[in-house]
Amino acid sequence: MIIFILFLMSTFIFLLRCTSSKLRPPLPPGPKPLTYIGSLIPMLTNKPTFRWIDRMMEEMKTKIICIRIGTVHVITVSDPKIAREFLKEKDKMFASRPDCMSAYLTSDGYLNTSLVPMSDHWKNMRRIIATEIVSVAGHKWLQNKRDEEADNLLRYVYNRCKANVAVTGGVVNVRIIAQQYTSNIARKVMFGTNHFGKGSADGGHGDEEIENVESLFTILAYTYAFCVTDYFPWLRWVTDFDGHERIIRNALRTARKYQDPLIDERIRRWKDGVKTTKDDFLDVLINLQDPKLTADHIKAQTLDMMIATFDNTWNGIEWAIAEMINEPRILQKAVSELDFLVGKDRLVQESDMVHLNYIKACVKEALRLHPIAPFTLPRVASCDTTVAGYFIPKGSQVLISRLGLGRNPEVWDNPLTFNPDRHMNGKNEVVLTDHNLHMLSFSAGRRGCPGVLLGSTMAVMLLARLIQGFTWELQPNVPSIELEENLQNLWKAKPLLALAKPRLAHHLYPQVENKC
Known part of the structure; x- marks a missing residue:
């Protein structure tokens, strides 16, 4: 009798599940998953994963795709209407x-803001x-x-090109100066200093800053990377399957080697009464009362802010x-405006x-493309929900494609062409964000980047100072700038080397130099 009742109950549950699955909308289109492992094998054999996903979406002619890896549904979106939903x-x-794994390690056990799952801690830190x-x-x-730091930027570039300015100018690595400017601001607003050591003789980064920045880039690259053990957590007890954990632990060790001693020393100075005035973000974090933060x-929050400050600009x-060197008309239009x-x-x-x-339109176009x-x-x-007519199961991980939005041919004319004029709105002020999500410069919603104002200011000032202060030309015997992307990421495949010459009255540059 008991066996018969159990049989009826199991049959009823099975029929109920079958009925509910027939009534609910379908999952978004995607590759057919294998039992248990899902699409793990093609994910591993088609690195980098983001380009594999882009190719599948293009081949399947879909703006939303569902890829099951293990038991997790990874859903990627490249349509602004679906993204808004x-x-x-x-x-x-x-x-x-x-x-x-990567988010847990980077946040030191979910003690920061950007990587923390929904919780009261996240709400408090977001408010702070x-x-x-x-x-x-x-x-x-x-x-x-x-x-x-805007003045230091001019000083550094001027020092790099002034020696032979009367003849040829100087060849400048634009990637280096852009990274130095953004990471210097991150350190300056966080710690009140732009160097962890003495820096270099020409005003650039010393060994300490170079090592620190490289570690931060590594953390960025591996945080939320497609790591096998995130989809099969039991593997972490067996092996570091794809080496991600070792790499990110080493990078975190390097980053904290320079940052944590400064934080400990600052906390001690406040505790001993040696420091009594707030001069930077670190002082603000130390003196918070609601809630009072531990060391x-x-x-964890300092590392979070350091990474977020310079990753995009x-x-x-x-x-x-x-792009502007390859299109002199655009470059001249920016110079004329300044x-x-x-x-x-x-x-x-x-x-x-x-x-x-x-x-600002030039900056926005660069962030789009x-x-x-x-x-x-x-x-x-x-929770289970429906988006764009598709079933989205509870626990699904949703990724919005920055490439898919910014290069969407249904939204942008000639999407692969650098054209700042597309963002000019007559008398309206150009802003770097897009309310309609036709592009994503700083994300959106509750998890959007709270530092939009700082990020926008840094990007616009960096471009404005470089274009106002210097002419930018091709190197001799170089016909054009190669605009190829790195295969593994979206960086320019080769750092930009360009010929720079001061274009302002020369007395302005020594004034900048003497202040630093």
């Missing part, structure tokens, strides 16, 4: 992050970041530090200048940015 209309359902760190008031408070929380500006609105008797300042619409990462950070479905 995920990030705006149903943002609350997709405001969490997946639990994975928005009101105490990257608010409009906080932005104005630290403007002097950004101004110093571990402060270290340098790449976009290197690409922008490369000469007309700012002039050549003073240096462009942050207060000029509101008027520099073409400069050349994003730093192929996808946004993943979001997790907190």
